[in-house]
Amino acid sequence: MTATDTALVLDETRWSIVERRASMTAAERLAADVRYGLAQQPPTLPARWFYDEKGSVLFDEITRLPEYYPTRRETEILKARAADIVATTGATTLIELGSGTSEKTRILLRAFTARGPLLFAPMDVSVEVLADAAGTVAATYPGITVQATVADFDESLAPLAGDPGARLIAFLGGTIGNLDPEGRDEFFTKLRDAMAPGDHLLIGADLRKDPARLVAAYDDSAGVTAAFNRNLIEVLRRELQAEGLDPADFVHVARWNAEASRIEMWLRAATDVHARFPTLDLEWELAAGEEMLTEISTKFDLPGLHQVPVELGVEDGLVGVVEVAQGPLAGEAAGELRQLLRQLNMSRQQLAQLHKCPNHKDADLHSSLTI
Numbered sequence: 001m002t003a004t005d006t007a008l009v010l011d012e013t014r015w016s017i018v019e020r021r022a023s024m025t026a027a028e029r030l031a032a033d034v035r036y037g038l039a040q041q042p043p044t045l046p047a048r049w050f051y052d053e054k055g056s057v058l059f060d061e062i063t064r065l066p067e068y069y070p071t072r073r074e075t076e077i078l079k080a081r082a083a084d085i086v087a088t089t090g091a092t093t094l095i096e097l098g099s100g101t102s103e104k105t106r107i108l109l110r111a112f113t114a115r116g117p118l119l120f121a122p123m124d125v126s127v128e129v130l131a132d133a134a135g136t137v138a139a140t141y142p143g144i145t146v147q148a149t150v151a152d153f154d155e156s157l158a159p160l161a162g163d164p165g166a167r168l169i170a171f172l173g174g175t176i177g178n179l180d181p182e183g184r185d186e187f188f189t190k191l192r193d194a195m196a197p198g199d200h201l202l203i204g205a206d207l208r209k210d211p212a213r214l215v216a217a218y219d220d221s222a223g224v225t226a227a228f229n230r231n232l233i234e235v236l237r238r239e240l241q242a243e244g245l246d247p248a249d250f251v252h253v254a255r256w257n258a259e260a261s262r263i264e265m266w267l268r269a270a271t272d273v274h275a276r277f278p279t280l281d282l283e284w285e286l287a288a289g290e291e292m293l294t295e296i297s298t299k300f301d302l303p304g305l306h307q308v309p310v311e312l313g314v315e316d317g318l319v320g321v322v323e324v325a326q327g328p329l330a331g332e333a334a335g336e337l338r339q340l341l342r343q344l345n346m347s348r349q350q351l352a353q354l355h356k357c358p359n360h361k362d363a364d365l366h367s368s369l370t371i
């Protein structure tokens with residue numbers, strides 16, 4: 001038994017994990033995604049299938065790569081703003097969507113527990129990583145009860161855990177960027193239906209920046225992102241007992257799509273691929289040089305982000321920005337911040353708190369924008 005196993009056993013009374021009933025089982029969803037996605041031109045699959053046990057470990061490695069700046073940047077922002085977020089939201093429940101290891105979230109958890117007891121409700125499709133995170137958080141923070149849910153955020157989000165009106169829903173890491181515009185709309189509609197007046201929303205989103213820096217972040221020199229991308233082929237092979245599929249037959253490609261403002265990850269066939277999915281009675285061919293789209297990672301601009309709470313119709317929304325720019329912002333952006341706050345429809349009291357917070361000055365706008 002490992003040290004983590006011991007912690008899980010000791011703390012079983014303060015954490016639980018349930019699987020939310022969904023319209024389809026994971027196997028049915030994979031089958032449907034493969035049938036639909038591989039028939040598209042170009043073929044494409046949703047990003048959720050990256051995160052089997054190996055994919056989750058590879059993503060964790062990605063977060064520590066020198067080229068992958070978003071995790072470090074978001075960590076800095078959360079450290080700088082955790083106390084403000086606690087004070088502004090007054091939440092007694094923290095719900096985290098697509099929570100993964102919840103490593104950065106511990107910055108918020110520490111700040112919340114300094115104030116009092118908290119219900120932490122992480123939600124993820126990856127059961128292994130979720131169970132591990134839930135047990136570790138319960139063992140580390142005696143003031144926290146953990147109620148983890150294995151669920152797909154593309155399905156219904158309701159009911160949300162905790163007391164309506166006293167919840168902070170966090171969607172960190174830039175995962176919002178992995179949804180296409182239609183997926184984002186559906187996601188926000190579900191979120192709006194699930195949230196209650198007084199609940200708050202914290203989104204971590206990455207902003208557009210130098211394409212060379214973006215491409216490097218998704219095509220690192222150690223090849224970890226390439227392994228993460230190719231692991232998708234292994235997931236298909238294993239879960240669907242596919243024949244003729246080999247991760248080694250695919251080349252990782254990361255490309256900046258300026259028009260759609262997103263990084264795209266593709267898998268390019270290095271040889272003619274003839275795959276058979278006997279359980280689906282399906283055959284699929286990809287000629288050498290042809291590509292499959294495996295992930296989009298949208299990089300936002302400030303006006304685009306401003307639209308989020310407006311479309312969401314969320315009162316008192318919170319928008320966190322992973323990285324505003326490569327340097328501090330000046331005057332024009334300060335105006336944008338004021339506009340953002342107006343659109344967020346924040347209460348007078350919350351605005352007052354914001355203005356009191358020491359980081360709220362034009363030269364340090366990235367942190368001000370976190371709320």
Ligand code: SAH
Pocket residue numbers: 047048051059063071097098099100101102104123124125126129151152153154172173174175
């Ligand atoms: N929030 C963490 C992890 C980001 S990685 C961070 O900021 O570092 C993206 C996470 O979202 C993974 O843990 C993955 O399993 C989860 N995920 C991806 N698609 C999902 C979906 N449709 N529903 C729920 N979780 C999903």
Ligand code: AVI
Pocket residue numbers: 062070173174175176177178217218225228295296297
């Ligand atoms: C989880 N998500 C926000 C990551 C991103 O940056 O889009 C996934 C990732 N893909 C490659 N590297 C990281």
